[in-house]
Amino acid sequence: MDDLLYANRGAIEAAQERCFSEMIGLAAERHGRTRALLADKNLAVSSLRHLARLPVTRKEDYMREPDAFLLDTQGLPEEMHTVWDTMYTTGSTAGVPTPFVSTTYDFFRILEANRNMLRLRGARPDDVIANLFPLTARPHGAFIRTLHAAASMNLRVVAALPGNPSPYFTLGNDLGRVVEVVARCRSTILWGVPSYVRRVLARAEEAGADFSAVRLAFLTGEGLNEESRDEFTRSLRRLGTREAWVSVSYGATEMQGGMVECAPGSGYHNPAPDQFHFEVVDPATLETLPDGKPGLVLLTHLRRRGTVLLRYALGDISTLSRERCPHCGSWTDRLTTLPRRADALLKVKGTLVNPTVLVQAAEAVLGAREFQFVIRDGEILGLNVAGAIDESLSKRLSDNVKRACGVTPAVEFVPDEAISDASKAWKTRRVIDQRRPM
Numbered sequence: 001m002d003d004l005l006y007a008n009r010g011a012i013e014a015a016q017e018r019c020f021s022e023m024i025g026l027a028a029e030r031h032g033r034t035r036a037l038l039a040d041k042n043l044a045v046s047s048l049r050h051l052a053r054l055p056v057t058r059k060e061d062y063m064r065e066p067d068a069f070l071l072d073t074q075g076l077p078e079e080m081h082t083v084w085d086t087m088y089t090t091g092s093t094a095g096v097p098t099p100f101v102s103t104t105y106d107f108f109r110i111l112e113a114n115r116n117m118l119r120l121r122g123a124r125p126d127d128v129i130a131n132l133f134p135l136t137a138r139p140h141g142a143f144i145r146t147l148h149a150a151a152s153m154n155l156r157v158v159a160a161l162p163g164n165p166s167p168y169f170t171l172g173n174d175l176g177r178v179v180e181v182v183a184r185c186r187s188t189i190l191w192g193v194p195s196y197v198r199r200v201l202a203r204a205e206e207a208g209a210d211f212s213a214v215r216l217a218f219l220t221g222e223g224l225n226e227e228s229r230d231e232f233t234r235s236l237r238r239l240g241t242r243e244a245w246v247s248v249s250y251g252a253t254e255m256q257g258g259m260v261e262c263a264p265g266s267g268y269h270n271p272a273p274d275q276f277h278f279e280v281v282d283p284a285t286l287e288t289l290p291d292g293k294p295g296l297v298l299l300t301h302l303r304r305r306g307t308v309l310l311r312y313a314l315g316d317i318s319t320l321s322r323e324r325c326p327h328c329g330s331w332t333d334r335l336t337t338l339p340r341r342a343d344a345l346l347k348v349k350g351t352l353v354n355p356t357v358l359v360q361a362a363e364a365v366l367g368a369r370e371f372q373f374v375i376r377d378g379e380i381l382g383l384n385v386a387g388a389i390d391e392s393l394s395k396r397l398s399d400n401v402k403r404a405c406g407v408t409p410a411v412e413f414v415p416d417e418a419i420s421d422a423s424k425a426w427k428t429r430r431v432i433d434q435r436r437p438m
């Protein structure tokens with residue numbers, strides 16, 4: 001199924017149907033959650049056409065009993081039975097790490113998906129990837145799969161090991177050393193989270209480091225608005241090649257990879273349509289929505305043998321397209337708008353606040369400058385902004401946030417690393433609720 005990515009839509013959907021038929025057959029007998037659902041509701045689901053008969057799986061369902069989502073692989077071939085690795089979901093609002101188990105068979109699929117991500121992004125045989133993801137206290141796909149992605153396409157990769165994720169780890173590098181590693185290895189692709197890659201680029205400019213080979217940045221893990229993308233692109237082109245560009249991806253532990261852009265603004269391509277099926281549903285009624293209508297994004301695994309998720313809500317709102325991509329010509333499905341969190345509203349000072357609205361209100365004033373909302377005990381909406389104190393900026397920011405959500409934030413200026421610190425988490429969370437539960 002190597003070239004399904006560039007096959008026609010009919011071939012893609014036929015392959016998806018074939019894979020789903022096998023997947024649901026296994027799940028009906030060997031997947032605790034699905035077995036219970038089918039028996040309980042007396043459901044018949046044999047084709048993707050019947051998929052909507054299955055209820056939506058919430059993140060909470062999976063977090064509550066991850067074992068119910070593991071396929072019982074007794075008696076299947078060795079590759080499907082052997083656990084290759086276990087990654088953990090992290091950084092979600094709920095914050096409870098949940099194991100995502102991959103068998104050898106799954107790992108082979110992960111390599112295929114990651115290879116397709118690189119193909120879509122235009123990676124070349126002579127590329128050198130700088131892995132700018134930090135290590136984490138639990139195995140996490142960002143650092144680890146970047147190494148595997150390089151393997152899948154026989155590319156060179158250098159792990160820069162930013163920060164120290166644990167007092168038991170001693171090999172982490174500070175920012176200056178990371179910049180040296182990128183330059184020394186003549187890296188052509190910078191792969192990391194926006195907040196950290198931005199710091200690497202800023203330091204490289206200050207230090208006059210030789211980043212002349214850099215031609216691409218792969219950014220994932222945090223939303224990136226168009227203003228920030230432009231700033232990244234300008235910075236890359238000052239330091240690297242004149243055509244350097246930014247490819248954003250929508251990644252998820254549940255994919256062990258991500259949906260990627262083939263060109264700026266192209267939408268986020270499903271890199272392995274034989275492995276992942278996407279649909280979009282109304283967040284309130286959970287009814288399937290037609291393509292192009294914004295709603296909750298659901299992922300269905302089509303070819304897994306470890307953790308298997310069917311109609312799983314990734315927790316983001318976006319729109320789906322099955323039209324041919326005008327940039328690369330692929331018929332794979334794409335999310336055409338930047339996915340935004342569909343998290344529950346937060347209550348601050350008695351006012352319901354939408355985290356997405358908060359972030360947008362701050363971005364409108366701050367552009368590419370780093371920031372983070374921290375809701376503290378005493379119902380304080382703190383807003384930490386990276387960089388030097390700027391009273392007029394503080395005033396504009398405070399007014400804009402108040403206008404957008406009805407609550408006045410307490411703006412504070414802090415050092416860059418107080419917000420995007422690789423030693424604290426692998427990505428920057430824009431809104432943190434630190435209130436103790438009542």
Ligand SMILES: [Zn+2]
Pocket residue numbers: 262263266269325326327328329330
């Ligand atoms: Zn494309």
